[in-house]
Amino acid sequence: QVQLQESGPGLVKPSETLSLTCTVSGGSISRSNYYWVSIRQPPGKGLEWIGSIYYSGTTYYNPSLKSRVTMSVDTSKNQFSLRLRSVAAADTAVYYCARLADYYGPGFDTWGQGILVTVSP
Amino acid sequence: QSVLTQPPSASGTPGQRVTISCSGTSSNIGTNNVNWYQQFPGTAPKFLIYSNNQRPSGVPDRFSGSKSGTSASLAISGLQSEDEADYYCAAWDDSLNAWVFGGGTRVTVL
Numbered sequence: 001q002v003q004l005q006e007s008g009p010g011l012v013k014p015s016e017t018l019s020l021t022c023t024v025s026g027g028s029i030s031r032s033n034y035y036w037v038s039i040r041q042p043p044g045k046g047l048e049w050i051g052s053i054y055y056s057g058t059t060y061y062n063p064s065l066k067s068r069v070t071m072s073v074d075t076s077k078n079q080f081s082l083r084l085r086s087v088a089a090a091d092t093a094v095y096y097c098a099r100l101a102d103y104y105g106p107g108f109d110t111w112g113q114g115i116l117v118t119v120s121p
Numbered sequence: 122q123s124v125l126t127q128p129p130s131a132s133g134t135p136g137q138r139v140t141i142s143c144s145g146t147s148s149n150i151g152t153n154n155v156n157w158y159q160q161f162p163g164t165a166p167k168f169l170i171y172s173n174n175q176r177p178s179g180v181p182d183r184f185s186g187s188k189s190g191t192s193a194s195l196a197i198s199g200l201q202s203e204d205e206a207d208y209y210c211a212a213w214d215d216s217l218n219a220w221v222f223g224g225g226t227r228v229t230v231l
Contacts (some may be wrong), residue, residue: 045168046123047158047209049220062219096165105154105172108211111165 004097004112011118012091013034018084018117022097029078030055035100037108038071039083040093048093052100053080097104124149125210127223133200134231141226143193143210149221153213155193157186160207160225169208170195202230 008020022036029036038050051061053071061069065084073080084091095117099110126144134140143155157170168177170186171191183204185196193212197204208225 004137046224047211047222049222052220060218063217064219104168105156105175107154107156107168107171108158108166108210109168109171111167114165 001111002099004099005109006095006097006112006115007089010116011120012087013121014088014119015086018082018087018091018095018119020082020095020097020115020117022080022082022112024078024080024099028075029080030075033102035106036073036080037098037100038054039096039098039101039108040081040091041096041114042090042093050082050084050095089112089119091117093117123224124212124214124217124221125212125223127208127210127226129190129224130227130229132229132231133197135200135202137200138196138198139204139228140194140197141208141210141228143195144214145191145193145221146216147190147191148216149191149212149214150188150193151191152215155186155188156211157184158209158211161211162207166209197228200228200230203227205230 003025005023035052037052068085069085094114096114097112098108101109138144154172158166159169160166173188174186214221
């Protein structure tokens, strides 16, 4: 059974870059028909899709964040990463990594536990 | 303001049927499949319904989904105390080229 685990700093200063890594275990990140996804949830609020990446490196980003987001994949480490530049307090959120499976219509069928990232001086 | 519209809350007594609506447009729900997620406080969302009305393995058949036009619904029949959670709908939006979510509905078991 595939598991996802987020890692990275829990505190980032305003104007700096948020960097998170998601490690995939129990299955290969290089399998076809899966995209790897970053989703965030500000405290007490709803879910927001940040972007998706395929193992080949193809990416799709939320237009509202596209100018600040970069996602990358390292198939040798079975990891993918998120970088969000020029962060502000509004970027404070729990950041989730998830798997988007074509088989489910598609749908986000597997999620990491999430990591709280606070943007503060 | 979420692209998909859900009521902020819903409630029912044990055993009742509760329905949650999710309203969208022709560019999201009207064209693409709807998924539903269940989230307990402090935990990651759980995949609940896919392709409008299909349940992943392990999801009780008390949960059902439907879609008509630009709206979708999640129904919980035989409501149980363990169903108290937040529920989110999601769909791909062809105009925004983005995955969009509803704002979430908190279900309370009275």
